[in-house]
Amino acid sequence: xxxxxxxxxxxxxxxxTSVKIECRSLDxxxxxxxxxxxxxxxxxxxxxxxxxxxxxxxxxGVEKDKFLINHASLTLSTLTVxxxxxxxxxxxxxxxxxxxxxxxxxxxxSGTQLSVL
Amino acid sequence: xxxxEQHPSTLSVQEGDSAVIKCTxxxxxxxxxxxxxxxxxxxxxxxxxxxxxxxxxxxxxxxVTLNKTAKHFSLHITETQPEDSxxxxxxxxxxAGTALIxxxxxxxxxxx
Numbered sequence: 001x002x003x004x005x006x007x008x009x010x011x012x013x014x015x016x017t018s019v020k021i022e023c024r025s026l027d028x029x030x031x032x033x034x035x036x037x038x039x040x041x042x043x044x045x046x047x048x049x050x051x052x053x054x055x056x057x058x059x060x061g062v063e064k065d066k067f068l069i070n071h072a073s074l075t076l077s078t079l080t081v082x083x084x085x086x087x088x089x090x091x092x093x094x095x096x097x098x099x100x101x102x103x104x105x106x107x108x109x110s111g112t113q114l115s116v117l
Numbered sequence: 118x119x120x121x122e123q124h125p126s127t128l129s130v131q132e133g134d135s136a137v138i139k140c141t142x143x144x145x146x147x148x149x150x151x152x153x154x155x156x157x158x159x160x161x162x163x164x165x166x167x168x169x170x171x172x173x174x175x176x177x178x179x180x181v182t183l184n185k186t187a188k189h190f191s192l193h194i195t196e197t198q199p200e201d202s203x204x205x206x207x208x209x210x211x212x213a214g215t216a217l218i219x220x221x222x223x224x225x226x227x228x229x
Contacts, residue, residue, distance in 0.1 A: 034216040041224075043206060044161065046216045093160060097214060104151060104163035105210060106217060111160055 003027065004096050006109025013084055014117055021079045021112045023094035030096035033077035034106070035069065038091040047092075050077045084116045119144040123207055123220030130197050132229045140207030140220050141189040147209040150183055150190045153219070155204045161219075164205075165192070197227045 003026045013019050023033055031052045036044040048064075050056040050071035058064045066088075068080040081088055093111040098104070120143040130136050140150075151166035167174045167181045167190065174181050180193040190209070194201055204224050208217040 032214070036216075043219045043221045046218065049216060091158070095216075104153075104166070105149065105212065108160040111158070113158060 004030075004094060004107040004109045006094055006112060008112055009110060010113040010115070012115045012117065015085055016083055018080055018082045019084055019114060021081075021092055021094075021114075023077045023079070023096075023109050025075045025096050025107070028096075029074035030077070031074060032097055033071060034095045034097075035067075035077075035079050036093045036095065038093065044093065047079075081114065084114070086116045089114055089116045119147065119209060119211075119218045121207065121209060121218055121220045123223055125223060126221065127224045127226070129226045129228065132197060132199060132227055134197055134227075136192075136194045136197055136201070136225055136227075138192045138205055138207075138223045138225075139189055140191065140209065142207075142209040143188065144209065144211060145188070146211040146213075147188075149210040149212050150181065151208050151210070151217075152181060152192045153206045153208060155206065155222075161206060194225075197225075199227050199229050201225060202227045 005024045007022050033050045035047045037047050038044045046059050047062045048056045048058045050069045052071045056069035071077040094109040095106040122141040124139050148169040153161035154164045155161040165179050165181045167183050178195045183190040204222045206222050207220040
């Protein structure tokens with residue numbers, strides 16, 4: 001069945017480096033992807049909406065120059081955390097809308113745990 | 118935009134007891150009301166949902182009730198088990214294709 005594949009599952013990086021997270025839709029085309037961030041013991045907070053072939057829409061307070069989103073194809077959206085700092089350590093998860101609401105409105109990726117040292 | 122309040126933030130029960138979590142929303146256009154369960158480090162999983170034309174839905178030990186007039190819906194878990202321990206989120210939605218906005222979550226702990 002339709003699945004969203006997210007990689008990597010976890011990543012540890014040094015402060016100042018960049019990290020790329022990939023989200024692929026399998027067996028379906030995702031013209032839209034939603035990127036969420038979740039800090040420990042907090043809710044999932046929407047960071048941005050990516051649309052294939054156009055610029056992403058960022059939520060208030062999310063730095064678009066720091067969190068680069070690219071949605072170059074109908075099956076791949078990427079989030080790059082540039083010049084990562086310890087405060088960027090978080091759980092990042094992508095999701096794609098599914099048609100209808102059977103089994104929920106969104107397909108979720110498996111998430112990426114980012115730890116910045 | 119949608120303002121979502123979820124209560125309580127934490128809930129501790131003994132195995133076999135019932136648990137109730139309430140979600141209040143502000144957008145009268147919301148017509149789809151899901152509840153998600155999230156275990157640590159995992160993706161959220163839909164456990165039950167309800168649409169605005171229905172007042173209650175039940176699936177084994179889990180039920181959701183909706184009061185559209187008062188703009189709140191609740192998750193009911195009966196005969197709780199230790200494996201029900203997780204964080205639960207509501208996400209009222211207008212099905213307009215935009216992202217889900219999640220409540221702040223309720224951490225449920227079921228002790229045996």
